[in-house]
Structure formats: C-alpha cells, structure tokens
Amino acid sequence: MFRTGFATVLVLLGCLLAAPAVAAYVLVGEVTDRESYLEAVTPLADEPAVQSAVADQLSAAFGENVPQAARQVVDTSITNFVESDQFQPAWVELNETVHPQLLALLRGEEGNVAVEGDAVVLDLGGVAADVKARFVADGVPLADQIPEVDARVQVMSGPAVRQAVPAFDLLETLSVVLPIAAVALIVLGLALSARRGMTLVVTGFGLVVAMLLVVLFQAIARGQVTARSQSPELAGPFYDALTGTLGVVVWTVCAIGGAFVIIGAILSRRGPSPVPQPAADPYGRSYRR
Incomplete structure (x- = not known):
C-alpha cells in the first residue's frame, strides 16, 4: 500500500x-527560433482579417497625401496589393524585424528594443513604398509626387505580453x-x-x-x-x-x-492472478496443480 x-x-x-x-x-521553441517564428506567422499574410487591418492602416497613412478625387483609386490599389502574391514577401520581411522586438519584450530586454510605448510595432513603411509603386502602375493621379508615409501599427503591448x-x-x-x-x-x-x-x-x-x-x-x-x-x-x-x-x-x-x-x-478489472490451490486426488492425497 x-x-x-x-x-x-x-x-x-x-x-x-x-x-x-x-x-x-x-x-x-516556436518563439525563440527565427525560422519557426517566420513559418508560424507567414500564413497570416493570407488571413482576410490581417489583410484588412494592414489595408486600413495604409489607407489612413496615405490619407492626406493624395487628392480627394483619387482616394477611391488609392484604396482599391491598396486592397489589391494586400490581397496579391506580392504582399507575402513584404509581410515576411516585416516580421523579420518584429521577431527580435518580441523576443526582447519577453526576455525583459527593453533597452534593446526599438519600439514605441513598450509594444511590438509593425513598421509598414516598406510596405507603403511597395504600395506607392503600385499606385504609379495603376495610374493614380500624382502618385509619383506622394511623399514617404509613416505607417506604424501596434500589435502587442509589452505589459500584456509579459502578463500572458x-x-x-x-x-x-x-x-x-x-x-x-x-x-x-x-x-x-x-x-x-x-x-x-x-x-x-x-x-x-x-x-x-x-x-x-x-x-x-x-x-x-x-x-x-x-x-x-x-x-x-x-x-x-x-x-x-x-x-x-x-x-x-x-x-x-x-x-x-x-x-x-x-x-x-x-488492468484494474483483471485484478491479481489467482493463487493456485492444492487439489486432492481420488485417494485423498493432496498435490498442487
């Protein structure tokens, strides 16, 4: 017992x-290994919710830099870009920058993280440059005169990550x-x-x-x-x-x-094996089987 x-x-x-x-x-293993991290987040480029969120951020960033008459064309070009095959390479490149940010937050190495407000931030500047090139290709008026835009979006706050x-x-x-x-x-x-x-x-x-x-x-x-x-x-x-x-x-x-x-x-139902009992022969003698 x-x-x-x-x-x-x-x-x-x-x-x-x-x-x-x-x-x-x-x-x-999933978070610290760079290749595992990228393998996990790369499929997000095909998620409608992610595409919509990135498109909204880019549209807001370009907002005042394009003529009002061209806004609909701009929004359409942005949507077409995030839904195209060109978006995934840009998304992977973006997350190569995010990975060390996330690691630093988890490890408490805040001094080594270039983030805003103690958070993991997606810097969409590179994606915005790709979108601007698409504007030119799509014939958006004055697209070549659009200045560089600062498009940043917070993904996770530091306190929430460390609490989770x-x-x-x-x-x-x-x-x-x-x-x-x-x-x-x-x-x-x-x-x-x-x-x-x-x-x-x-x-x-x-x-x-x-x-x-x-x-x-x-x-x-x-x-x-x-x-x-x-x-x-x-x-x-x-x-x-x-x-x-x-x-x-x-x-x-x-x-x-x-x-x-x-x-x-x-196994519990079977219980212990039965103990052999002595048996008697027809002449009254006992023996074990």
Missing part, C-alpha cells in the same frame, strides 16, 4: 509539472529540464506502483486535467493580449499563430492521458 501511495504522489507531481513543461518546450507569458526567461532556461523531470517522475511512479492499473488511471486523469488548465490559461492570455492591444484584429491572429503548435501538443497529451485511463481501467 505504501509503495502505491508513494508512486501516486510521484505521478501526480509529474502531471503537475506537465503543464509548464509542455508550454515551455513548445512556446520557447510570465517569467519567460525562466521558462526558456527550464524548457528542456521540465519535460525530462515530468516524464521521469511519471515513469518512476508507474514502475514503483504495486497497483499499476490504478496508477495508470490516476496518471491519465492527471495529464488530462493539466492540459485542460493549459487550454484555459491559453484562452485567458489571448483575451488579455487582444484587449490591451491597439489593433486586436492583428494581435489575435498573431497570438493564435504563435500558440498553434502548443494547441496540437496539448490535445495530443490529452489523448495519451485518455489512453492511460482506458488501459489502467482494463
């Missing part, structure tokens, strides 16, 4: 560590140690348990609960990030892109937990 109780404590500790372990391992992902520098340090510790505690607990079926059930439920807590925290954090952003229509897709892999891993671990519960229940 003591062995089983001690084993249960070990697996519960492992499940408790599983939540931060999964979050740390996935998020750190607290102690990121610590998570980054423990992103390898935590998963190893969680797996080691669970495996050790299962190995020591005298009632392995019951311990498997406890482990399965523990993993499912831990992952559901991650899902809950993920939803709360998304709400904080979007609510405190000046451009929630951009902040939401960015957050979803950067946590998309986390969602896949979380539900995979939930499935593993469910499998543990089913296997553990089957």
Whole structure:
C-alpha cells in the first residue's frame, strides 16, 4: 500500500509539472527560433482579417497625401496589393524585424528594443513604398509626387505580453529540464506502483486535467493580449499563430492521458492472478496443480 501511495504522489507531481513543461518546450521553441517564428506567422499574410487591418492602416497613412478625387483609386490599389502574391514577401520581411522586438519584450530586454510605448510595432513603411509603386502602375493621379508615409501599427503591448507569458526567461532556461523531470517522475511512479492499473488511471486523469488548465490559461492570455492591444484584429491572429503548435501538443497529451485511463481501467478489472490451490486426488492425497 505504501509503495502505491508513494508512486501516486510521484505521478501526480509529474502531471503537475506537465503543464509548464509542455508550454515551455513548445512556446520557447516556436518563439525563440527565427525560422519557426517566420513559418508560424507567414500564413497570416493570407488571413482576410490581417489583410484588412494592414489595408486600413495604409489607407489612413496615405490619407492626406493624395487628392480627394483619387482616394477611391488609392484604396482599391491598396486592397489589391494586400490581397496579391506580392504582399507575402513584404509581410515576411516585416516580421523579420518584429521577431527580435518580441523576443526582447519577453526576455525583459527593453533597452534593446526599438519600439514605441513598450509594444511590438509593425513598421509598414516598406510596405507603403511597395504600395506607392503600385499606385504609379495603376495610374493614380500624382502618385509619383506622394511623399514617404509613416505607417506604424501596434500589435502587442509589452505589459500584456509579459502578463500572458510570465517569467519567460525562466521558462526558456527550464524548457528542456521540465519535460525530462515530468516524464521521469511519471515513469518512476508507474514502475514503483504495486497497483499499476490504478496508477495508470490516476496518471491519465492527471495529464488530462493539466492540459485542460493549459487550454484555459491559453484562452485567458489571448483575451488579455487582444484587449490591451491597439489593433486586436492583428494581435489575435498573431497570438493564435504563435500558440498553434502548443494547441496540437496539448490535445495530443490529452489523448495519451485518455489512453492511460482506458488501459489502467482494463488492468484494474483483471485484478491479481489467482493463487493456485492444492487439489486432492481420488485417494485423498493432496498435490498442487
């Protein structure tokens, strides 16, 4: 009984560590690696909400720099640009600048971030130059005389990012140690348990609960990030892109937990193997089968 109780404590500790372990391992890998980050956010260039938000910002930036009579043509040219294949390369180049900003905010290295108001900012100046070239091609009146425009849009505020992902520098340090510790505690607990079926059930439920807590925290954090952003229509897709892999891993671990519960229940129903009983032969002598 003591062995089983001690084993249960070990697996519960492992499940408790599983939540931060999964979050740390996935998020750190997704955010800190430049290629992984770009791979996650590049598809956003095809999102209608992102295209619309960028188009609105560019239209507002060009506003007073074009004749009133040409505004409709300008807006049409901007919309055509963000919906064309030319927008994705500009979007990738834009995010190559955003990536170090986001990392610096998460790590608390504010002194190394060229942002405004402690926030991750998209500088659309390069995109605006591409749009201006499209104006000329589309025959917008006086397009070649339009001056350079300053188009900046805040994606995520620093306080919201740090609140959504607290102690990121610590998570980054423990992103390898935590998963190893969680797996080691669970495996050790299962190995020591005298009632392995019951311990498997406890482990399965523990993993499912831990992952559901991650899902809950993920939803709360998304709400904080979007609510405190000046451009929630951009902040939401960015957050979803950067946590998309986390969602896949979380539900995979939930499935593993469910499998543990089913296997553990089957093992528990079988119970211990019956102990052989002595049997008597026709002459009254006893022997074991």
